[in-house]
Structures are given as C-alpha cells and as structure tokens.
Amino acid sequence: MRSPHLKPKSSPNGKFFRLLVLVSLLIAAPLLTLQVAARVYLMQGDRFLAQNQLEKAINSYSTATKLQANFATVYLRLGKALQKNQQFTEALKAYNQAFLINPDLTVQSDLASDLTRLGAVLLKKGNVSEAIIAYQIAVAIDPLAIEANHNLGKALAQQQRWQEAGQAFNQVILFDPDNAQAYTNLGNALFKQEKWHEAKKIYEKALELTPKDALIHQRLAEILVEIGEFNSAETLYLKALALAPNQGDLYNGLGQVLYEQKKVDEAINAYQKAIKLSPNNPEIYKNFCFARHTQHQYEEALKLCRQAMTLNPAEGGAKFYVMEVERALAILKNPNLLQMPERIPSPQTDPYISYKRSIVKVVIKSSNYQGVGTGWVLKREGKNALIVTNRHVVTNPEQKQEQDAKIEVELYSQPPAGQIRKRIPAHLLEKTDPNDWLDIAVLKVTDLPQDIQPLSLSSVSPPEASKIEVIGHPITGDDWSVASGQVQSVTEQELYLSVVLASGNSGGPVLDSNYQVIGVVVKAGLFCPQTSSNNQINVSLLNKLGCGIAFPIELVQERLNQWGI
Known part of the structure; x- marks a missing residue:
C-alpha cells in the first residue's frame, strides 16, 4: 500500500535564513542600482567625450562620481575630459582622486602620457607644485615614463629640492643611460648640494656624450673652481670659448680662474671682453671691480662695483665692497669720525631700538675673503660680552678660519650724514667643527656700550604658524x-x-x-x-x-x- 505524501514542516532556522536573504537583497538593491546608474553615466560620458562634447561629458562623469564615490575609472575619464577642456587644476584633482582610490593603476589609455602633458601645461602656467604632483602620479603609474621623470626633476629643481630632483634624473639615466641632458641636470643638482666630486664625475660623463657642448665644459669648469683646480678650469673655459666665442659669461668665468691664479692683467682682459659681450651682467662688473682693487685703482673699482649694484641692488659682494671702501675713505679724510659719539634714536622714533642695539652686524676681512652676517648678544659681564652667530659667517667659504682674518661687530645707531656707525673688534671664542651640522660660533667683545643688553631666550618650542x-x-x-x-x-x-x-x-x-x-x-x-609627514601625491x-x-x-x-x- 502506497504511503500518503506528507508535506514537510518548515523549520524555524529555514525561515530565518530566507528572511535574512530577503533583507540583504532589500539592502543591497539600492546599492546595486547606484552602481548600475554610475556605469550608465560613465558610458554616457564616454559617448560625449568621443563626440568632443566636453561639458556634457564632464557633467555625466561628475554625476557618476556622486553615485559611486570609489569608482576610479570615472575619475580617470573625468580628468581626461577636464584636461581637454583646459580645466587643468580640476583635472589634476580628478586624476589624483583616481590614484587615491586605486594606487595600483596600470597604464591605460595613455594615462601616464596625459599626466605628463598636464604637468607641462601646469608648469608653463607657473603652477609648479601642481605640476610636480601630476608628474609624480605619472611616474608612479609608469616608472618607465622618461619624459615625466625628467620633467619632474626639472620642476623639483625649480623649488630647490635638489636631492629629490637628483633622484628623478637618476631614474632617467637608469632607463636612458645615454641621455646627456639628464647627466647635466643631475650634475647641477649635485652642484647645488655642494657634492663637488660626485658632480664632477657626472659632468665628465655628460661631456663624454656631448664633447662639443660649451655649457657642459662651463659646468665642469665651475666644479673645478670649487675644488681649487684653477689651472684645469682655465683649460676648460678656453675649450668652451673655442666652441662658443661670443658668450660673456664664459669670459667672466675665465677671468675668475685667472684672477685666482694671480694673473690679474689677463683676468682684466677677460673681464673687458665679457662686458662687451654681456654689458648688463652685474657679476662681471663686480669681479672686474675686485681685480681693479688688486691693482690699487680704487676709484675705478668703486665705479665698477656701483655699476654692479645699479644692475642688481642685491649684488652682495659689490654692495659690501662699496660700503667698506666708502667707510675707509671717510675715515681717511677725517680720522675723528672714529671718536664721534653714537646717535641713538629714542623708542618713540624706533620702537625696535633696544632689540636692534642687541643685534650686531658681523664684518670679517682677510687677504682672501670678506663677508658680512648677523650676530646677537647672548650675555655680558661688565663691558665684556659674548655674541652668537654662524660658523660660516666668521670663516671662509671652506669653513676654515683664516689666520689674518679681522672680525669686527658694528653697532646700531643712526649717524648723521657724513658720519659712520661704531665698530668694535671681536675675536672668535668658539665655533663648531666644519663637518658639524650645527653651524654656530661665539665671538667675544670688550668695551660694549652699557645700554646694550643680552636678548632673552625662550624656554618653549614655538608652535607652528606662530x-x-x-x-x-x-x-x-x-x-x-x-x-x-x-x-x-x-x-x-x-x-x-x-x-x-x-x-x-x-x-x-x-x-x-x-x-x-x-x-x-x-x-x-x-x-x-x-x-616627512606630507604625502607627496595627495597633499x-x-x-x-x-x-x-x-x-x-x-x-x-x-x-x-x-x-x-
């Protein structure tokens, strides 16, 4: 006898599972709908972009991003549309957002090339920081993007970020070992970091690749000057002039190495040629000024240094020379100037007077070096005082102390016309080692006027933005x-x-x-x-x-x- 069919009973667990699935579908349905809608707007934007209807494409892509915020592809297309529409900053933001969503983006649709072109436009507009970000994304996506790496290095160099620039140029050389321009730019970056011997090797490699490039001869000569190989530098300048005989800066460089070798007459001849070729270069007039001074032609030297200052008021060497010679001539004409009382303004006339009196002008002179810097009174006992400054202020360019160096500190006052400010001699009490990163020195002075008091030191670190x-x-x-x-x-x-x-x-x-x-x-x-806390791409x-x-x-x-x- 056949058994009757029995309908199975529903278990409580089965009901719960079906309910859970139903609820999940209800929750997921809107999300799935948004994703589908986002893709619809993406495809719509692609059609508009293909038809070059850029505003419509931008609107479609923008709508898609609102529907699905983590859709990297949409941001890439939006960036492309904005770039074609010449909305370059907005395009960079879109590309950047795509990269943030998916840092592992692969090369697609010439994305690295788009970003390289975008960086070039931003750089041309003067938006250097934005251009750097564009290039950084480009090379992150495609490390083989040589043009992006090279342009990144040049943009970083504009911001004096020499170490990072060098890394970018090294990347170019890695993939293109015969790129002479990359070697030259890398040499420039090393030069700016004062890595003389490393820069020398790089410039020599650049010269091997382009032996008829006058600029590389000049750059290598400048390195040789820094390391004191003046005779070899002279040879390179002469070779550069054979290749480019009408460049005033080459004659200026030749004049400098001749002057360093005590060939003053030959140096003057080079400076005269340099001025004929480059009459608006203030550095030439300054160097010519120093050469005339060596010949004891002081009036001619002053005329040349004043011309350098006219062409460039920030020409420090010429400014220092003019001020010092005019001071010396004034004292020569009237030695009583050294005994004149100081004229100190009142706090009503100059609210900074008490601080300015505690801050001195440090003047150093030797047979080979002259310079100026700032110092300030740290402490005093009676008429004796200690003054803090930098080591590099009171030493020569090699950070060494010249035996015949004379150090003076000039005190703030407002002397009437024809008079001069008071100076007192100082001697170097302490300085950090040339290889020490902490670049400080302490001077000792005597006979400091009584009104000059030490500055107070803060006991707390300054907060950012203070x-x-x-x-x-x-x-x-x-x-x-x-x-x-x-x-x-x-x-x-x-x-x-x-x-x-x-x-x-x-x-x-x-x-x-x-x-x-x-x-x-x-x-x-x-x-x-x-x-170090700043992300180089998304900040x-x-x-x-x-x-x-x-x-x-x-x-x-x-x-x-x-x-x-």
Whole structure:
C-alpha cells in the first residue's frame, strides 16, 4: 500500500535564513542600482567625450562620481575630459582622486602620457607644485615614463629640492643611460648640494656624450673652481670659448680662474671682453671691480662695483665692497669720525631700538675673503660680552678660519650724514667643527656700550604658524631690516620659517611675539622643503616663496653648555 505524501514542516532556522536573504537583497538593491546608474553615466560620458562634447561629458562623469564615490575609472575619464577642456587644476584633482582610490593603476589609455602633458601645461602656467604632483602620479603609474621623470626633476629643481630632483634624473639615466641632458641636470643638482666630486664625475660623463657642448665644459669648469683646480678650469673655459666665442659669461668665468691664479692683467682682459659681450651682467662688473682693487685703482673699482649694484641692488659682494671702501675713505679724510659719539634714536622714533642695539652686524676681512652676517648678544659681564652667530659667517667659504682674518661687530645707531656707525673688534671664542651640522660660533667683545643688553631666550618650542620676526642685514635690503613671518614647521633640528630672508641674515636671532629668541638663522632659501609627514601625491605642497631655516634655540643652548658658556 502506497504511503500518503506528507508535506514537510518548515523549520524555524529555514525561515530565518530566507528572511535574512530577503533583507540583504532589500539592502543591497539600492546599492546595486547606484552602481548600475554610475556605469550608465560613465558610458554616457564616454559617448560625449568621443563626440568632443566636453561639458556634457564632464557633467555625466561628475554625476557618476556622486553615485559611486570609489569608482576610479570615472575619475580617470573625468580628468581626461577636464584636461581637454583646459580645466587643468580640476583635472589634476580628478586624476589624483583616481590614484587615491586605486594606487595600483596600470597604464591605460595613455594615462601616464596625459599626466605628463598636464604637468607641462601646469608648469608653463607657473603652477609648479601642481605640476610636480601630476608628474609624480605619472611616474608612479609608469616608472618607465622618461619624459615625466625628467620633467619632474626639472620642476623639483625649480623649488630647490635638489636631492629629490637628483633622484628623478637618476631614474632617467637608469632607463636612458645615454641621455646627456639628464647627466647635466643631475650634475647641477649635485652642484647645488655642494657634492663637488660626485658632480664632477657626472659632468665628465655628460661631456663624454656631448664633447662639443660649451655649457657642459662651463659646468665642469665651475666644479673645478670649487675644488681649487684653477689651472684645469682655465683649460676648460678656453675649450668652451673655442666652441662658443661670443658668450660673456664664459669670459667672466675665465677671468675668475685667472684672477685666482694671480694673473690679474689677463683676468682684466677677460673681464673687458665679457662686458662687451654681456654689458648688463652685474657679476662681471663686480669681479672686474675686485681685480681693479688688486691693482690699487680704487676709484675705478668703486665705479665698477656701483655699476654692479645699479644692475642688481642685491649684488652682495659689490654692495659690501662699496660700503667698506666708502667707510675707509671717510675715515681717511677725517680720522675723528672714529671718536664721534653714537646717535641713538629714542623708542618713540624706533620702537625696535633696544632689540636692534642687541643685534650686531658681523664684518670679517682677510687677504682672501670678506663677508658680512648677523650676530646677537647672548650675555655680558661688565663691558665684556659674548655674541652668537654662524660658523660660516666668521670663516671662509671652506669653513676654515683664516689666520689674518679681522672680525669686527658694528653697532646700531643712526649717524648723521657724513658720519659712520661704531665698530668694535671681536675675536672668535668658539665655533663648531666644519663637518658639524650645527653651524654656530661665539665671538667675544670688550668695551660694549652699557645700554646694550643680552636678548632673552625662550624656554618653549614655538608652535607652528606662530608669528616671528627676524632682524638682520640682508644683501637685498638695508642693515637692521625687520622681516616678519611665521613658523611654517618644526623638526628636531630645524625651524622652517615662512619669511623672506637673504644672505646677510645668517646668524641672526628669530624672535617670537614676546621678542624672545627661539632660533638662530642659518640659511635663506626660496622654498621650504616638505616635512616627512606630507604625502607627496595627495597633499598640496607647503612650499612658500620666501623661506628661512633656523636652529632651535634649545639645541644652540645645549652646545653652549658643552662649551661652558
């Protein structure tokens, strides 16, 4: 007998599972619908892009990104459409977003080439930081993109990021070992980092590849000058002039190496030819000025240095020479000037007077070197005082102390016309080793006027974006100029300052809003480097025009304590 068919009973677990599936579908359905809609707008945008209807394509892609925010392909197409529509900054943002969503993007639709072209346009428009980002994405996507690597190096060089620029040029050389321009640019980057011997090898390789390039002869000659091989540099300049006989800067370089070899008459002949070819080059007039001075033709030397300053008011060597010679001639005509009392302005006339009196102009002269920098009074006992400055202010370009060097400090005052500011002699008490990254020195002076008091030192590290002021003697401005700015970033060893400084500010104090010293200026530069926390692709660069670098006062105090100061 056949058994009756029994309908199975539903289990509680089975009902729960079907309910769970139903709920999941209900939740997922809108998401699936959004993804489908996003792809529809993507395809619509592709059609408009193919028809060159750029505004419609941009609108379609933008709608797709709103429907599906993590859709890398849409951002790539949006970037392409924006780029073709000449909305270059917006295009970069779209490409950047695509890369953030998917850092492992492979080369597709000539994406690296698109980004390279975009970088070139941004660079031409002066948007250097944005161009760098475009090139960085391009080489991240395609490391073999030689043009992108080379352009990246050149853009980084514009921001004085020499180490990073060198890495980009090295990448070009890796894939194109016969690229003479890459070798030349790498040599330039090494030169800027003062890596003389490394730069020499690179320039020599560039010269092997292009033996008739006058510029490479010149660059290699400049390296030889830095390492003191003047005779070899002379030979290279002569070879360069044989290849390019109408370049004034080559005659100027030849004049310099001849002057260094004490061939003054030959150097003057080279400078005269240089001026005929390049009459608006201030450096030639400055160098010619020094050569005339060596011949004791002081009036002619002054005329040449004044012409250099007319052509370039920031020509520091000429400015220093003119000021020193005019001072010496004034004293020669009237020795009583040295005994004249100082005329010190009142706080009502100059609110900075007490700080300026504590900040000195450091002047150093030797048979081979002359220079100027800034220093400030750290402490005093009676008429004796200690002054902090940089090591490189009181030593020669090789960071060595010349035996016949004479150091003086000039004190702030406002002398009437025809008079001069007071100077007192100083001697070098302590300085850091030339290989020491901490570039500081301490001078000792006597007979310091009683009104000059030490500056106060801050006991706390400055926060980022805090306001600062720097008082010093930039070659681009007046002595005791006050530059205002802010702390851009802080590291263990350096303060990066968003403030316009120049050579001559070195050694000066960085003052906080309470006029306490928070740092010692060591370098003036055009751009501040990125801090290590900044992602080089997805964060806008923080570089700002006008950058100074200073040592935090805590580190300076530690070294002073080690010296027993």
